[in-house]
Amino acid sequence: MxxxxxxxxxxxxxxxxxxxxxxxxxxxxxxxxxxxxxxxxxxxxxxxxxxxxxxxxxxxxxxxxxxxxxxxxxxxxxxxxxxxxxxxxxxxxxxxxxxxxxxxxxxxxxxxxxxxxxxxxxxxxxxxxxxxxxxxxxxxxxxxxxxxxxxxxxxxxxxxxxxxxxxxxxxxxxxxxxxxxxxxxxxxxxxxxxxxxHVRTADCVLAGLRWHKTSTEATPLVGSLLLGLYNDEQKLQHVGVVGAFTAKRRAELVDELAPLLLGEGEPHPWQEWASAEAHQGQRLPGNVSRWNATKDLSFVPLRPERVLEVKYEHMEGTRFRHLAHFVRWREDRTPESCTYEQLEQPLTFALDDIVAGLGRGPAR
Known part of the structure; x- marks a missing residue:
């Protein structure tokens, strides 16, 4: 060449x-x-x-x-x-x-x-x-x-x-x-x-966390928070993560979220995440990364009791396309109220319509 x-x-x-x-x-x-x-x-x-x-x-x-x-x-x-x-x-x-x-x-x-x-x-x-x-x-x-x-x-x-x-x-x-x-x-x-x-907000259920890559047993640090929304069947679907925190905030979250840790034998909506069959037909957070098969996607399950508001750009199917951003805790919202119905549903267009300029003006 x-x-x-x-x-x-x-x-x-x-x-x-x-x-x-x-x-x-x-x-x-x-x-x-x-x-x-x-x-x-x-x-x-x-x-x-x-x-x-x-x-x-x-x-x-x-x-x-x-x-x-x-x-x-x-x-x-x-x-x-x-x-x-x-x-x-x-x-x-x-x-x-x-x-x-x-x-x-x-x-x-x-x-x-x-x-x-x-x-x-x-x-x-x-x-x-x-x-x-x-x-x-x-x-x-x-x-x-x-x-x-x-x-x-x-x-x-x-x-x-x-x-x-x-x-x-x-x-x-x-x-x-x-x-x-x-x-x-x-x-x-x-x-x-x-x-x-595009930037929008949604109220999501906090259902788990992952440790930061620099976290140690002596100095634990939260890496990301796992987000969920309830579907029409009232099943909690994994929709994305929030992870842009300062080092100070990552340390604070360890103690702040400790009361939500599950007790021995306590059930969790995503407890079947380790089973490959469990991922069929629903979004669970433990799948293997397509980009890095050695990446550890395991998580620490939390009681799905707290609600947080996040900013997101747009949806890809049933999940956030990109990393979401933490806005605030929503103590006034119940987890059961966090459903897909709150999300906007824009109009759809086929690829041919888009590349033709939608017929709305000069493609120049």
Whole structure:
């Protein structure tokens, strides 16, 4: 492979801001695997955000790149899996598997798509030093008439339209909106873009804790709190964790939560977490990490008696997509009142609707 921009490439990053800034180019913030796509003839590589190779996990996209993209190019984009209701990040996570047979099967059962949103190189030309407006125009020309599963993300310079996207596209499990400076160059590993993400609150049941990685028997420290919500059958489902505490607060929580520790033989809603069969059909917190099979996901069960309010961005199926953040204890709420009904249910959109710009304005 010989291209003007060679792997590995650290993607350009975005900093969080509370509102959508004016005077920029706006596009949906996709919730998938960020990657750089390199093509030089039949040679195709996908490099992850951490500059690790992703190519072997998505053979269907390798073939699609060969069929749809220019002969020699480098694109920044996102690998996603979508159905009629939007993006499915859980299905995407399943695609990272060591067995070739499993990778091949999943490529057929849950095929992925590649959403392109920036151009780093085309032919012999390096575009990273050019303004975004020029890169976008060249990207549109290079991907003119491209077919699924390769897509060009919609963009707009209309702030009002971007604000509508921010609200409406959440139902498709998109993260929010990205704002790119029109004159900005492509700067690897620099936070020169802006991201505006959804933040909501929910009241959850505290049902367990995990010890911090630096915790010792002499100096115990709480690492994270395990959160639960009751479903329609009044079963407590594991929905996520809260873990961003100071060292001082981690130590304080040890004594604060001690009264909630279970006694010998005392039952717990997640006591079957160690059984693989118990994870079928419900969310329990003891599953093996897909990203690190040696990671200890065991937890200390607590009586599900306390309620805490947390901030979260959006849901992925029945759980919080990202780490939640502690807001406050809710002594005025009962655990039984913490159900999924409190969560907002945004509208849903199919992938084709999104990449077509929702038919709401110019995709420029």
């Amino acid at each position: 010989k291209l003007p921009v060679m792997p590995p490439v650290a993607p350009m990053l975005a900093k969080s801001v509370p509102t959508i800034p004016p005077g920029a180019s706006y596009e949906p913030k996709w919730d998938g695997f960020r990657c750089i796509c390199f093509r030089d003839g039949d040679e195709v590589e996908f490099g992850s955000r951490n500059e690790r190779p992703m190519t072997r996990y998505f053979p269907e996209l390798v073939e699609a790149v060969r069929a749809e993209l220019p002969e020699r190019c480098v694109l920044d984009g996102e690998i996603v899996i979508a159905d009629d209701s939007g993006l499915d990040f859980e299905a995407l996570q399943q695609r990272i598997h060591p067995a070739v047979s499993r990778v091949t099967l999943l490529a057929e059962q849950t095929p992925a798509s590649f959403i392109a949103f920036d151009l780093l190189a085309l032919g012999d030309d390096d575009y990273t030093g050019r303004p975004f407006t020029e890169r976008r125009a060249a990207l549109e020309g290079a991907l003119s008439g491209v077919n699924a599963p390769i897509h060009l993300t919609p963009t707009t310079t209309d702030l009002e339209l971007a604000e509508r996207w921010f609200v409406e596209l959440e139902g498709a499990h998109l993260d929010g909106v990205i704002a790119k400076p029109l004159s900005g160059t492509y700067q690897q590993d620099k936070r020169v873009m802006f991201k505006i993400k």
